[in-house]
Amino acid sequence: MSVTIYHNPHCGTSRNTLAMIQASGEDPAVIEYLKNPPTRARLEALIEAMGISPRDLLREKGTPYRELGLDRPDWSDSEVVDFMLAHPILINRPIVETPKGTRLCRPSELVLDLLENPVSSFTKEDGEVVAYDPG
Known part of the structure; x- marks a missing residue:
């Protein structure tokens, strides 16, 4: 299976998502x-594949979101993409692409639905245990 993760190694959610992918083989x-x-x-x-708007992919925490005035709702989708290209930290993460779909994996366990053989249980960095039942 082809899996791609748009990753920030300084982000716990991104690290947990990557670890779940790897633990799934x-x-x-x-x-x-x-x-x-x-x-x-x-x-x-990626935005189109996720079925979201560019604004839905904007990250606020730890970014220049407010300083750039992105809290104003009047920016066009194209302008929001311009901001993300100029300041990639504004792109929320992690984004995972597999043949089963593309998704912003927040929380990290959302990745499990995208994997061929997802782990049934995983312990995140903070000790939270995720149990997965594809049911």
């Missing part, structure tokens, strides 16, 4: 998007 392509930001076409394709 996958060797994902890891893109540290802060070092290697997506192109406009790639970012727009």
Whole structure:
């Protein structure tokens, strides 16, 4: 199975998501998007594949979100994408792509539905145990 994660190694949710992917037997392509930001076409394709708006992908915490005035609702989708391209830290993470779909994995256990052989149980960095039943 082909798995790609847009990852920030400084983010606990992203680290947990990557660990769940690996614990499920996958060797994902890891893109540290802060070092290697997506192109406009790639970012727009990811947003479309997730079925969300660019604004739904904006990260507020630990970013220049307010300083840039992104708390104003009048920015167009294209302008929001412009901001994310200029400041990749504004792109929320982790984004995971598999043949089963593309998703912003917040919380990290959302990745399990995208995997071929997801782990049935996983302990996150903070000690929280995730039990997965594909039911």
